Amino acid sequence: MVGIVIVSHSGKVAQGVKEIAMQMADEKLKMVAAGGLGDGSIGTDAAAVYNAVMEADSGEGVLVTADLGSAVLSAETALSMLGEKLKSRVAIADAPVVEGTIAAAVTASSGAPLADVKAAAEEARDARKLE
Secondary structure (H helix, E strand, O other), X not given: OOEEEEEEOOHHHHHHHHHHHHOOOXXXXXXXXXXXXXXXXXXXXXXXXXXXXXXXXXXXXXXXXXXXXXXXXXXXXXHHHOOHHHHOOEEEOOOOHHHXXXXXXXXXXXXXXXXXXXXXXXXXXXXXXXX
16 A cells, blocks of 8 residues: 655644544555654654655555645655665655645555555645635
8 A cells, every 4th residue: 555654844733634634544554744853843854754754665655745845845855865766656746735645545545556646635736726
């Protein structure tokens, strides 16, 4: 099953998103929150994201969702530290962190491949468009 990593500037936000998404997911889904800095303050840490990716990987891929631009930069930095084999199984979703993570969790729980999990997360961008 594809794993999921949630990157947020806030550890509480990352944990909250994980908590919500896991209510909709298979309990076997590996989802890891990588929020805040080690001292509990606001920020992102590429090393924490790297460790989260390693923890979430079951061999079928890992999708990373992120809350703000610098969280994406930390995720990209973490990916650059991965070996080529693992790096080829990791993707960063261009998606809203809450809606995208939930959609990804549901799709990953169905056993879908990484490309489908990423697509589900990114389709969540349009879920809240008002007419």
